[in-house]
Each structure stands twice: as structure tokens, then as C-alpha cells.
Amino acid sequence: MARVHNFSAGPAALPTSVLAEIADEMMDYRGCGMSVLEMSHRSSMYQQIIDDAEATLRRLLNIPDNYRVLFLQGGATLQFAGIPMNLMRRGRAGYVVTGNFANKAYKEAAKYGEAVLLASSEDTNFDRIPNMADINARIAAEAAGDGLDYVYICQNNTIFGTMFHELPDCGDVPLVADVSSCFLSQPLDVERYGLIYAGAQKNAGAAGVTVVIVRDDLIADGPAFAQTPQYMDLKTQAAKGSMLNTPNTFGIYVCGKVFRWVEQTGGLAAMAERNWAKANLLYDLLENSELFHGTTQADSRSIANVTFRTGDAELDAAFVAGAAEHQIQNVKGHRLVGGMRASVYNAVTMEDVQALATYMKDFEAQQSLSPRSN
Numbered sequence: 001m002a003r004v005h006n007f008s009a010g011p012a013a014l015p016t017s018v019l020a021e022i023a024d025e026m027m028d029y030r031g032c033g034m035s036v037l038e039m040s041h042r043s044s045m046y047q048q049i050i051d052d053a054e055a056t057l058r059r060l061l062n063i064p065d066n067y068r069v070l071f072l073q074g075g076a077t078l079q080f081a082g083i084p085m086n087l088m089r090r091g092r093a094g095y096v097v098t099g100n101f102a103n104k105a106y107k108e109a110a111k112y113g114e115a116v117l118l119a120s121s122e123d124t125n126f127d128r129i130p131n132m133a134d135i136n137a138r139i140a141a142e143a144a145g146d147g148l149d150y151v152y153i154c155q156n157n158t159i160f161g162t163m164f165h166e167l168p169d170c171g172d173v174p175l176v177a178d179v180s181s182c183f184l185s186q187p188l189d190v191e192r193y194g195l196i197y198a199g200a201q202k203n204a205g206a207a208g209v210t211v212v213i214v215r216d217d218l219i220a221d222g223p224a225f226a227q228t229p230q231y232m233d234l235k236t237q238a239a240k241g242s243m244l245n246t247p248n249t250f251g252i253y254v255c256g257k258v259f260r261w262v263e264q265t266g267g268l269a270a271m272a273e274r275n276w277a278k279a280n281l282l283y284d285l286l287e288n289s290e291l292f293h294g295t296t297q298a299d300s301r302s303i304a305n306v307t308f309r310t311g312d313a314e315l316d317a318a319f320v321a322g323a324a325e326h327q328i329q330n331v332k333g334h335r336l337v338g339g340m341r342a343s344v345y346n347a348v349t350m351e352d353v354q355a356l357a358t359y360m361k362d363f364e365a366q367q368s369l370s371p372r373s374n
């Protein structure tokens, strides 16, 4: 079996033990004579699978009883619309735009009401999280003025490699966070949020499942707009246990296995420690390198997505092409930033990161031995 060092930003590496368990159960799930792919979502066998996934996630994140856990479809992208559809009751919400996905959510919300731009880091190509004191002051002013239904952030910016290291102070205004690329990377205090959501394909499982965790009272009155599609109505989805229609049965099963793996390998505090050790190995290397440079400001660095470049597009391309010879895959940066990106999610091992670090050092040494003639 030849597995590569996979630094994909998502869909991303999964724990090998989880993959092996899935393979084991493929022909005959625990003696029932069929695979999970073939099982009715209305069967008691499947109900156990989804209940177990939810229960494990509740333990991991210490989710209070007044929060609902949903496993939906449509990716994180569908929630860009789902959030205003459900929560924009007075028609006004604040957005902090820290990258491409936050910007998409902001634009989508503007279709449903007034999307107030609270802060943005677009002026420096999203290389940082805007000043938190300024964000907090703006939230307080808006809340005291025309009011806000919620404050929206994208907590970890997958493309740009930045993350919020503290949460905004929203007072009584619910905080909504897209945590797609930092979900289960580190402990998270659910009670600080009104709604959290994450596409599963980074740290939580396979593509096709979006985990939504929402506080009861925010959905108690149903969606904010009468024409909201039934599927997008979080109150109905909660009442139906994410089974208004056929859910992504296999995807939820994979999530359940990943949640158990996180629990068995030490839980979220241990994940955070390992993740920072991996990320910091690369950040330290970048600080000491003459060739490679990080693309984010130091106080905004992501736990999961390490972005860097040489400053020379051809050299970046040579680095990415050469990586494949070392079984290193998916290190090309997103086109909006260029350069390289290494995503070091939970299932990426320290050995994977060490292999990348060694390749980076060797590549740099080679450049100084034989600098390209320009």
C-alpha cells in the first residue's frame, strides 16, 4: 500500500484506521448482510449510526442540551444562504470579511436583507484578521443603533491561511461562524456561538455533509422568510433529526467514525497540541528560510492551512512539481494567493509534515547551490 503525504485543503486526508474500518465493514456492516451504502435511512441500524455520530460529537465538543446538531447537505456554501434565511429576522446582519468564503457568505446574505460590512482585510489580500478592538467597537455601535440579527465570521480562512485567535465580543447578538477548516482542530466553546457550521471534508469526514450546531431559541420560530425551502428550514430539520429527506447516509457514517477517532486519540485538546506542533514546524521553517516566505501576518496564522511562497512564480511551480517525486501531494496554493499551501488537518501526521519540511530545506539548499540564471 503506497499512501502519499497528502496536504489537500479538502477533501483531505482521513485517518488510515478509519479508512480500514470502512473497508472492513463495506460488504457486511456488523452482520446485517449489507453495507451502509445500501441501508435504509429509516432502519433502526442506521438510526443507531446517526445517533452515535451525534452523541460522540456532543461529547467531544461538550455541546449543551439547548443546541441542536444537524447533518445536512449542500456543503458549507448552501449555508451561506441558509443562515440569513433562518436568522435574518429584522433584516440586518454584520459580516467580517476575511477571505473568499466570508465574502461569498456576505454577498449571499445581501440577497435577503442588509449585510453590514463590519470589517475587512481585503486591502492586504486577506493576510490578516482585522483588529479585534475595532471589530468589537463596530459591533457594539451597530447593535445599539439599527441592531443586528447576528454577527458572521469565517473562523479559519482556508485559502488565505489565517484564523481568528479570539472571538469577537458580540454582547447579546448571536455569533455565527463558518468553522469548516478548523472544526475539531482545537477545543471550541459552543456557548460562545449562536450557530456553528462546517463542511465535513476537511477534519470531520467525507464531502457531502455539513454539520450545523445551532442554539434552540434561534430557530424556535422557524425561518425568517416564509418562502424558505423546507429543506433549508433548520427548525424542521431539527424536528426531523436531519432526516426530512434521505440524508447523506454514508457521509454521516464516516463522520461518526472520524468523531470516534478524535475521541480515541485524545480529544480536542490533544488535537490542538498536535496540530500546532505540525503547523509551527512549518512556520518556524518559514521564519528561518531565505527562500520561502509565509503569506500571513504572524498573529493571524492558521492552525490548519500554512500558506507560503518564494516570490517567484516559476520557482513555486518547480517546487510543486518536484514535490510529487517525494510523494508529497496537493501543496499548490489557491489561485487567489498563489504560491504554496500545506493543509495540516488532524489526519495529517507529523511524519507527513517532516517529509515536507525536509523537501523544503533540500529544495532551498539546491537553489543556493545552483541559482537560476534570470
Ligand SMILES: Cc1ncc(COP(=O)(O)O)c(C=O)c1O
Pocket: 009, 010, 074, 075, 076, 077, 078, 101, 154, 156, 157, 158, 159, 178, 179, 180, 181, 199
Ligand atoms: C472555510 C470554508 N467555507 C466554505 C467552504 C465551501 O465549502 P463547500 O465546498 O462545502 O460548499 C470552504 C471550502 O473549502 C471553506 O474552506
